[in-house]
Amino acid sequence: MLVSATEMLKKAVAGKYAVGQFNINNLEWTKAILQTAQENNSPVILGVSEGAGKYMCGFKTVSAMVKAMIEELNITVPVALHLDHGTYDGCMKCIEAGFSSVMFDGSHFPIEENKAKTTELVNICHSKGISIEAEVGAIGGEEDGVIGSGEIADPNECKTIADLGVDFLAAGIGNIHGKYPENWKGLDFDALAAIKTLIGDLPLVLHGGTGIPADMIKKAISLGVAKINVNTECQLYFQAATRKYIEEGKDLQGKGFDPRKLLAPGFEAIKEIVKEKMELFGSINKA
Numbered sequence: 011m012l013v014s015a016t017e018m019l020k021k022a023v024a025g026k027y028a029v030g031q032f033n034i035n036n037l038e039w040t041k042a043i044l045q046t047a048q049e050n051n052s053p054v055i056l057g058v059s060e061g062a063g064k065y066m067c068g069f070k071t072v073s074a075m076v077k078a079m080i081e082e083l084n085i086t087v088p089v090a091l092h093l094d095h096g097t098y099d100g101c102m103k104c105i106e107a108g109f110s111s112v113m114f115d116g117s118h119f120p121i122e123e124n125k126a127k128t129t130e131l132v133n134i135c136h137s138k139g140i141s142i143e144a145e146v147g148a149i150g151g152e153e154d155g156v157i158g159s160g161e162i163a164d165p166n167e168c169k170t171i172a173d174l175g176v177d178f179l180a181a182g183i184g185n186i187h188g189k190y191p192e193n194w195k196g197l198d199f200d201a202l203a204a205i206k207t208l209i210g211d212l213p214l215v216l217h218g219g220t221g222i223p224a225d226m227i228k229k230a231i232s233l234g235v236a237k238i239n240v241n242t243e244c245q246l247y248f249q250a251a252t253r254k255y256i257e258e259g260k261d262l263q264g265k266g267f268d269p270r271k272l273l274a275p276g277f278e279a280i281k282e283i284v285k286e287k288m289e290l291f292g293s294i295n296k297a
């Protein structure tokens with residue numbers, strides 16, 4: 011069932027768990043994540059970056075694929091189709107294409123411009139029943155060529171953006187995209203607690219979920235994080251399983267070259283890591 015992410019995240023805040031956003035890249039990714047959510051009776055958010063949207067032949071193609079797959083696979087758990095780190099134009103395209111949720115990443119604009127653009131998009135989204143995420147404090151690491159330095163969000167700025175009516179808020183607390191470096195200092199829980207005090211029950215989003223230790227994830231959830239983005243980890247699992255299949259020479263045996271066989275180990279690996287994350291986040295049986 012395609013829905014906005016608003017209700018599922020309100021429930022997550024109240025129930026002290028988080029819903030995973032897993033980014034998709036193609037049909038196999040989408041099917042693996044949807045099936046895992048259904049098998050575990052978990053709500054789920056499918057994340058699509060602008061780069062991945064382009065790769066999959068545009069947001070309309072993505073939206074049509076996801077909607078058809080939900081119907082054909084009888085997916086009854088709540089599913090949100092969400093634009094990840096959207097530009098203003100990207101948000102407009104996704105709204106038109108039938109996405110149920112968007113993120114407007116205005117963190118690189120001066121605060122006044124971020125506010126004006128966010129307000130405009132909040133109004134459009136809410137008139138159509140679409141949820142909207144905003145970001146304060148750039149998330150470190152690289153995403154689609156944009157490199158952020160891992161800022162700690164200013165709690166007052168978070169409050170300002172929250173008051174514009176966004177449905178959930180990504181706040182930088184030292185988290186970064188991609189793999190974490192050896193000398194990473196960890197999440198800043200004092201900053202997270204200060205933000206939570208000012209914004210109340212508004213769901214918080216933790217980007218860069220790959221490689222954050224389980225105890226830090228649990229603590230973040232206890233402090234109001236209700237949505238955790240996972241992208242790189244699925245890619246690493248897919249890569250390792252695919253590499254193993256080929257290194258064992260299985261693609262050379264019988265019909266091992268058949269793409270449905272060649273991609274199967276990677277597909278199963280994505281299912282495994284998504285289930286593991288749903289267990290860690292506490293979203294199993296919360297659909």
Ligand SMILES: [Zn+2]
Nearest residue numbers: 149217218239
């Ligand atoms: Zn992100």
